Amino acid sequence: MTKVPSIPVDALNSIQDRNAYEVLRAIADILNVRNGQTGDAGSAFVTRAELGNLRGGGSTVVTLPGAQQSQSVTPPYIRPSDIARVINDLQAQVMESPLFKSLGERIDRVDAPGTGVIAQLDEERVTRANAVAALAQLINTLEATVGDQSVALQEEAEVRANADGQIMGRFSVKIDANGYVTGFGLISTANNDTPYSEFMVRADRFSIASPSGPGITPRVPFIVLTTPTTVNGYPVPAGVYMDAAMLRVASIQEAHIDFAAIRTAHIQDAAITNAKIGTAEVDTLKLAGQAVTIPASVYAPTFISHGSGTFVEATVSITSTGAPIAIIVSYGINGSDIVETWLERDGVRVWSKNFVGPGTPDYSFSQPAVCVALSEQPGAGVQTYSLVFRSTGATFGTFERAIVLLETKR
Structure with missing residues (x-):
């Protein structure tokens, strides 16, 4: 897409005249939406020339890295974020085409006078030629009418050419059943050296099916529904339905996949918010430090007897990212005098409890x-926690000492 100049909105704030500001702000908004700078990707719009470039590779059509092709050429594909916009633009282009409009027009008939029961066939031939242009046209119309029930079928073939290098050929068949018009057509045009062709079907359902013959099982691998329908009591929305598809390159904006068997996947950048995996087999797993929450702990079950003094009975360290740390401390103790116990982090007490005996064994x-x-939430970095005991009197003992640390990440 050709880059269109943008106007910073802040640059307009100095304009004193309100009318001038409103006009320039509207122009700025149009340019910024055109660029995709305002709104989401679906808000941006493309020109008619850029739509034409889709066939030859415009900026919306980009190359797919790493795709191996038999011709050693990297194929073009449309960015998933642009798919909805491109589809809307292409649909608008199709609906404005002469072939689309022609296949939707009612069939002109000259009803024969009489009893209201009509069965007729009309054929119209037109040929015209002069020094600069030539035209040949054939129109066949079949009609059957009984009362107010009428159906007509029309086949039209036309070719044109002129000295200016413009040529056109068209063939179409359509049916008008009481005003319900459907049909198909093929048109090919060229203006000097720029040919363009289009084949169109206007119907509720279009399908491709297997031929009939000995040993052939009926198959319908491809079905297009252009209007919603109901099948066996279930609503079926408009869309393309394929029994089996082999795709070399696919660009998908949104996928709902019930079961996928993928032989090889090349994923350049994946952002997964929430994944539920029953069984995963990974050859090599690389994770950043403590990207997965893993507890740090220490456990010392042996009974240790002490006299007076200060004793560090258990120590454990954890590398914190700054998130809160959940701490569990447990131990057994007995004695006959005052014993102080506490948990400290790098010399700073975070919890304490004292035991007081009567002073006799x-x-x-x-x-x-x-x-x-x-x-607690100590901040990022290596944090060291210690379980400390101190007595100034008689002997005491500790056992089953444990510290468990768990950084509670979100």
């Missing part, structure tokens, strides 16, 4: 299952 305390859960 006959009245010692025992806490076989101390368990606490907490959470």
